[in-house]
Amino acid sequence: xxxxxxxxxxxxxxxxxxxxxxxxxxxxxxxxxxxxxxxxxxxxxxxxxxxxxxxxxxxxxxxxxxxxxxxxxxxxxxxxxxxxxxxxxxxxxxxxxxxxxxxxxxxxxxxxxxxxxxxxxxxxxxxxxxxxxxxxxxxxxxxxxxxxxxxxxxxxxxxxxxxxxxxxxxxxxxxxxxxxxxxxxxxxxxxxxxxxxxxxxxxxxxxxxxxxxxxxxxxxxxxxx
Amino acid sequence: xxxxxxxxxxxxxxxxxxxxxxxxxxxxxxxxxxxxxxxxxxxxxxxxxxxxxxxxxxxxxxxxxxxxxxxxxxxxxxxxxxxxxxxxxxxxxxxxxxxxxxxxxxxxxxxxxxxxxxxxxxxxxxxxxxxxxxxxxxxxxxxxxxxxxxxxxxxxxxxxxxxxxxxxxxxxxxxxxxxxxxxxxxxxxxxxxxxxxxxxxxxxxxxxxxxxxxxxxxxxxxxxx
Amino acid sequence: xxxxxxxxxxxxxxxxxxxxxxxxxxxxxxxxxxxxxxxxxxxxxxxxxxxxxxxxxxxxxxxxxxxxxxxxxxxxxxxxxxxxxxxxxxxxxxxxxxxxxxxxxxxxxxxxxxxxxxxxxxxxxxxxxxxxxxxxxxxxxxxxxxxxxxxxxxxxxxxxxxxxxxxxxxxxxxxxxxxxxxxxxxxxxxxxxxxxxxxxxxxxxxxxxxxxxxxxxxxxxxxxxxxxxxxxxxxxxxxxxx
Amino acid sequence: xxxxxxxxxxxxxxxxxxxxxxxxxxxxxxxxxxxxxxxxxxxxxxxxxxxxxxxxxxxxxxxxxxxxxxxxxxxxxxxxxxxxxxxxxxxxxxxxxxxxxxxxxxxxxxxxxxxxxxxxxxxxxxxxxxxxxxxxxxxxxxxxxxxxxxxxxxxxxxxxxxxxxxxxxxxxxxxxxxxxxxxxxxxxxxxxxxxxxxxxxxxxxxxxxxxxxxxxxxxxxxxxxxxxxxxxxxxxxxxxxx
Numbered sequence: 001x002x003x004x005x006x007x008x009x010x011x012x013x014x015x016x017x018x019x020x021x022x023x024x025x026x027x028x029x030x031x032x033x034x035x036x037x038x039x040x041x042x043x044x045x046x047x048x049x050x051x052x053x054x055x056x057x058x059x060x061x062x063x064x065x066x067x068x069x070x071x072x073x074x075x076x077x078x079x080x081x082x083x084x085x086x087x088x089x090x091x092x093x094x095x096x097x098x099x100x101x102x103x104x105x106x107x108x109x110x111x112x113x114x115x116x117x118x119x120x121x122x123x124x125x126x127x128x129x130x131x132x133x134x135x136x137x138x139x140x141x142x143x144x145x146x147x148x149x150x151x152x153x154x155x156x157x158x159x160x161x162x163x164x165x166x167x168x169x170x171x172x173x174x175x176x177x178x179x180x181x182x183x184x185x186x187x188x189x190x191x192x193x194x195x196x197x198x199x200x201x202x203x204x205x206x207x208x209x210x211x212x213x214x215x216x217x218x219x220x221x222x223x224x225x
Numbered sequence: 226x227x228x229x230x231x232x233x234x235x236x237x238x239x240x241x242x243x244x245x246x247x248x249x250x251x252x253x254x255x256x257x258x259x260x261x262x263x264x265x266x267x268x269x270x271x272x273x274x275x276x277x278x279x280x281x282x283x284x285x286x287x288x289x290x291x292x293x294x295x296x297x298x299x300x301x302x303x304x305x306x307x308x309x310x311x312x313x314x315x316x317x318x319x320x321x322x323x324x325x326x327x328x329x330x331x332x333x334x335x336x337x338x339x340x341x342x343x344x345x346x347x348x349x350x351x352x353x354x355x356x357x358x359x360x361x362x363x364x365x366x367x368x369x370x371x372x373x374x375x376x377x378x379x380x381x382x383x384x385x386x387x388x389x390x391x392x393x394x395x396x397x398x399x400x401x402x403x404x405x406x407x408x409x410x411x412x413x414x415x416x417x418x419x420x421x422x423x424x425x426x427x428x429x430x431x432x433x434x435x436x437x438x439x440x441x442x443x444x445x446x447x448x449x450x
Numbered sequence: 451x452x453x454x455x456x457x458x459x460x461x462x463x464x465x466x467x468x469x470x471x472x473x474x475x476x477x478x479x480x481x482x483x484x485x486x487x488x489x490x491x492x493x494x495x496x497x498x499x500x501x502x503x504x505x506x507x508x509x510x511x512x513x514x515x516x517x518x519x520x521x522x523x524x525x526x527x528x529x530x531x532x533x534x535x536x537x538x539x540x541x542x543x544x545x546x547x548x549x550x551x552x553x554x555x556x557x558x559x560x561x562x563x564x565x566x567x568x569x570x571x572x573x574x575x576x577x578x579x580x581x582x583x584x585x586x587x588x589x590x591x592x593x594x595x596x597x598x599x600x601x602x603x604x605x606x607x608x609x610x611x612x613x614x615x616x617x618x619x620x621x622x623x624x625x626x627x628x629x630x631x632x633x634x635x636x637x638x639x640x641x642x643x644x645x646x647x648x649x650x651x652x653x654x655x656x657x658x659x660x661x662x663x664x665x666x667x668x669x670x671x672x673x674x675x676x677x678x679x680x681x682x683x684x685x686x687x688x689x690x691x692x
Numbered sequence: 693x694x695x696x697x698x699x700x701x702x703x704x705x706x707x708x709x710x711x712x713x714x715x716x717x718x719x720x721x722x723x724x725x726x727x728x729x730x731x732x733x734x735x736x737x738x739x740x741x742x743x744x745x746x747x748x749x750x751x752x753x754x755x756x757x758x759x760x761x762x763x764x765x766x767x768x769x770x771x772x773x774x775x776x777x778x779x780x781x782x783x784x785x786x787x788x789x790x791x792x793x794x795x796x797x798x799x800x801x802x803x804x805x806x807x808x809x810x811x812x813x814x815x816x817x818x819x820x821x822x823x824x825x826x827x828x829x830x831x832x833x834x835x836x837x838x839x840x841x842x843x844x845x846x847x848x849x850x851x852x853x854x855x856x857x858x859x860x861x862x863x864x865x866x867x868x869x870x871x872x873x874x875x876x877x878x879x880x881x882x883x884x885x886x887x888x889x890x891x892x893x894x895x896x897x898x899x900x901x902x903x904x905x906x907x908x909x910x911x912x913x914x915x916x917x918x919x920x921x922x923x924x925x926x927x928x929x930x931x932x933x934x
Contacts, residue, residue: 021453023667043453045621045667049801050720050751050874053665054621054654066722066924067872073721073779073924081453081621081654083662084870086877086905087720087751088571088809091802095572095820096639098667119827125786126798128828129776133802136821137572167825246695248909268695270863270909274559275478275509275632278907279863279896291480291682292630298479298537298682306695306863306896308904309628311635311663312478312509313567313813316560320578320814321881323909344585350544351556353586354534358560361579362814392583564815573806574837576818595816595846604837625902660867661903 004176004193009220010144012037014103014174017142018044025049025094025134027104027117028072031144034103037224045081047099049130051090054082071130094130095137102138104131106145106173108160111207112185113170115143116162128165135166147175147204154206156180156187177201178209179218186210191218229401229418234445235369237262239328239399242367243269250274250319250359252329252342253297256369259328262449270306272324274355276315279307296355319355320362327363329356331370331398333385336432337410338395340368341387353390360391372400372429379431381405381412402426403434404443411435416443454620456651456672460490463645463673467491470528471609472505474566474637475518479510479537480681482630484614484647487673488517489691491612495526503528507566507608509559509633511535511543514685515692522546523692531606533559539685558586563636565606570639570668575604611641614678615664618648619655622669623662631663638668647675696862698893698914702732705887705915709733712770713851714747716808716879717760721752721779722923724872726856726889729915730759731933733854737768745770749808749850751801751875753777753785756927757934764788765934773848775801781927800828805878807848812881812910817846853883856920857906860890861897864911865904873905880910889917 005013007030015037018024022044026032035057038044045054048070055076059065064075093099108116115135118128135141145155156173173180178201179191189209192201194217202209230238232255240262243249247269251257260282263269270279273295280301284290289300318324333341340360343353360366370380381398398405403426404416414434417426419442427434457463464487467473477483495501504527511530512519519542521527527546535543535554546552557565558580568576577600581587591602613634615624624646626634638644651674684691699705706729709715719725737743746769753772754761761784763769769788777785777796788794799807800822810818819842823829833844855876857866866888868876880886893916926933 045453047667048871050723051871052659053667065870066922067724067870069721069723069871069924073723078659079654081619081623081666082659083623083665084659084868084873085662085665086873087801087805087875088878089665091805092567092571092639093665093667094802095806095822096570097572098570098639114825125777125782125789126796127776127778128798128800130801132800132826132828133822136824164826270695272909273629275481276629277901278909290628291680292482292628294479294481294629294682298481303901304896306861306865306908307901308865308907309626309631309901310904310907311631312559312563312633313636314907316563317809317813317881318907318909319560320564320580321812322814323812323881339583350535350540350547351554352534352536353556353558355559357558357584357586358580361582389584564813568818571806573818573820574840574842575835576810576815578815593817598816600816628902631902660870660905663902 005220008033008224010174010176012220012224013179014142014144018101022100023047023098025099025102025138030105031103032072047093049090051085051087052082054079091133094133097137097139099138101140101142102134103142103144104134106143106155107162108155108157109143109170109173110157110160111182111187113168113182114160115165115170116160118165119163121162131165135169140171141169142172142174143170144174147177154204157206177204188212189215191216193218230445233258233449235399235401237445237449239367239369243326247325248272248323250324250327250363255330256328257297272318274315276310276312277307279304316358319358322362322364324363326365326367327359328367328369329359331368331380332387333380333382334368334395334398335382335385336407336412338393338407339385340390340395341385343390344388346387356390360394365396366394367397367399368395369399372402379429382431402429413437414440416441418443455622455669456620460486460673463487463671464491464494466643467501467610469501470503471501472507474507474608474611474641476613476634476637477508478632479513482614482626482632482634483517483681484612485517485679485681486675487612487645487647488521492520492524492691495524502526505529505531507531507606509533510537511540513537513681514539515542515690516684517681520691522552527552529553529555531555531557533557533562556586561603563633565603566633566636566640568605569607570636573605575602577602606640608641609643611637611644613638613644613646615646615648617650617652617657618646618672619652619657621654622666622672623657624664624669625657625661626663635664638664644669645671647673647678649676649678650674697864697911698862702728702915705729705913706733706736708885709743709852711743712745713743714749716749716850716853716883718855718876718879719750720874721755724856724868724874724876725759725923726854727759727921727923728917729854729887729889730763734762734766734933737766744768747771747773749773751775752779755779755923756781757784757932758926759923762933764794769794771795771797773797773799775799775804798828803845805875807845808875808878808882810847811849812878815847817844819844848882850883851885853879853886855880855886855888857888857890859892859894859899860888860914861894861899863896864908864914865899866906866911867899867903868905877906880906886911887913889915889920891918891920892916
């Protein structure tokens with residue numbers, strides 16, 4: 001039994017919920033990994049803020065075209081049926097509710113659906129990118145994250161203490177320990193690691209976990225790359 | 226000497242003020258005639274609301290392509306360097322101040338620059354089209370019109386009595402008798418027919434004509450087609 | 451499996467259009483008008499009595515006795531939202547309007563385009579100089595910015611968009627033919643269900659990604675109509691779809 | 693005579709850019725960054741001391757020691773308006789920012805794009821859900837529409853836009869290369885003076901009217917730069933424009 005899911009396993013779990021023919025935006029960094037784990041037979045079309053729909057994997061080293069990058073400035077390739085468009089059209093897709101799901105990282109997620117993922121406070125250079133746009137508009141906004149911070153504090157909290165990215169925007173959180181929905185301002189536990197008790201999980205969570213019906217086992221394949 | 230300018234002559238006179246390399250929108254109907262009288266050596270690029278820049282003359286009868294029309298729904302042709310775009314982009318050009326001049330027809334023009342050219346009152350079916358957009362945005366909004374109505378009443382008035390198209394938007398009026406600028410809420414006479422006295426012109430005008438400096442003779446070639 | 455938004459026939463393309471819905475219909479005059487989709491919807495109304503009480507959003511209000519004019523003639527339309535309900539032959543709308551049998555919301559053309567664009571782009575309201583100080587601004591909020599006055603306008607969305615495209619790939623990426631583009635890319639983005647008739651349906655990858663005008667995520671259903679009719683030509687030929 | 697917006701050299705292309713002006717610079721990271729225009733402007737600053745105290749509008753705030761980063765290093769930039777002033781090598785901006793020598797207006801990326809589009813489209817203000825309830829909405833008017841809260845944002849215009857295009861015809865009709873398009877069509881519409889470097893300048897008519905991305909009326913000057921440098925490649929090669 002795993003003590004906790006790896007990042008790859010969290011990404012894998014999130015990928016299982018992306019339906020066939022979905023339009024998806026993956027936040028830069030960790031969420032980009034979700035694209036690798038689309039279930040066989042399903043096709044999602046990925047959107048990137050800088051104006052591409054239906055981009056694919058990274059090219060081989062040395063094959064990069066630096067006019068063909070994603071929002072994280074990484075070189076990508078195109079799949080058949082891709083389209084280019086300018087930034088206003090790109091965010092019309094985001095803000096206008098045309099994406100089925102956006103999957104983002106988080107510093108904190110609150111039980112009321114508030115998300116903090118752009119700023120750790122007043123120090124340093126602030127940078128927001130497209131995060132504040134993505135949390136509004138996508139039909140479903142999900143977060144993937146470690147369940148706790150590196151120093152063990154809960155990332156799922158009653159109210160965010162860090163600067164907000166968006167208010168009441170997150171509907172599902174995939175963590176290293178659990179899958180949790182946000183409904184009516186509460187965390188509702190859907191899945192947890194089989195080897196972990198509800199009490200153990202609650203102790204690592206900053207707000208009450210509601211139990212409604214069955215709690216399924218959270219599992220993911222080992223040795224994901 | 227002409228008693229008054231014909232429509233073709235009014236259009237010709239207006240065309241003389243369109244500078245080389247201008248971007249121009251001509252209202253549907255009478256103003257479309259202005260395009261025929263561009264001075265030799267000058268090139269204006271014509272914009273039509275339904276998404277064409279740099280369209281040209283009508284095709285020969287039988288050669289019409291009904292996907293290639295202007296805002297008046299007349300078949301047009303393309304010149305080299307034309308572009309198609311959608312309606313929001315087309316009116317971004319209009320509203321955003323990217324046209325050098327718009328030339329429109331009028332029911333009434335007031336000395337404060339108000340224009341009435343879309344509705345003759347509450348009877349019948351109202352229709353506005355792009356007129357209310359065109360009067361805002363173009364760097365210069367000019368009107369071409371007979372100086373008086375068919376029954377002899379002034380079309381240049383103190384205040385419009387018909388429903389307005391736009392407030393304070395017109396800066397120059399080319400009529401069958403005169404060329405008049407609108408400056409600081411007043412009609413300023415620039416040109417008039419040589420055979421007409423100031424008093425005669427004033428009697429046909431619904432607000433005071435200011436005289437500042439020279440009044441040139443208004444003339445246009447005979448036999449314009 | 452690979453995404454495929456094509457449908458088998460016009461009936462399947464139009465499934466789910468119900469009484470009382472709002473329909474954006476692409477086209478400016480006859481340029482870009484999806485005649486086959488419109489006429490198939492009229493066929494459905496004639497055989498089933500539905501859909502009726504429709505709100506139609508288009509720049510115009512029909513011409514002659516075909517297309518939107520034929521919908522009005524058939525009695526399917528409760529309200530028109532348009533900028534210019536006149537045409538070479540505007541009888542269908544004019545008769546119903548003067549008889550008080552059809553409602554009209556008159557919107558300046560650029561404001562109509564921008565409201566639809568705003569609907570697609572998630573912008574609930576914006577300010578425009580257009581119509582300030584006129585009868586068409588009555589009752590609307592105004593705002594002053596940098597010393598100039600503007601009218602606040604709201605987004606416009608619809609239940610359905612009917613669109614005519616030139617090429618469509620199976621993912622729904624579209625190109626248009628000449629000035630037939632007009633309102634269609636905006637409408638495709640502002641409707642819950644976007645239905646496209648395309649002259650030719652091609653494989654994904656056959657449209658250069660740089661030449662896509664409407665990206666596929668705005669499109670729900672595609673039907674190939676290779677030899678589409680042209681409204682203007684029908685009107686000039688005196689055709690009545692009745 | 694036939695319209696011709698091409699200019700003879702970079703100096704002529706950049707004429708009239710003065711101290712204190714606002715410059716929109718196309719590009720997202722290195723994709724679409726007009727490096728030759730930027731570097732020529734740096735050359736002018738080095739030889740004449742002008743232009744300085746510039747406000748630069750771009751998604752980012754430079755990378756490495758080339759392009760916008762080199763402008764910042766040179767001391768030409770008083771303020772950045774951007775969404776993401778971080779990059780693989782953000783030293784140029786970071787050092788000046790932490791030293792209090794450069795101002796930052798941080799704008800969410802979609803709001804930045806929409807504000808620029810609004811500037812070009814004559815829309816002085818609009819409402820967006822983006823940033824509602826966050827620190828970036830502080831001090832901005834809010835509005836409620838259909839029960840949801842939105843932030844009012846203002847248009848963004850600039851004195852000058854520097855744009856990198858793929859093809860340009862002499863009238864200024866443009867295409868872009870792949871994702872190099874990004875903010876450039878918006879910026880071209882929102883600046884008083886739009887200056888374009890194009891890989892290739894062609895005759896009017898050589899770009900299919902249906903494939904024009906930026907129509908020529910948004911463009912003022914064009915210069916052909918056949919072998920343009922790529923910011924990302926320069927940065928990775930460790931090039932410093934100094």
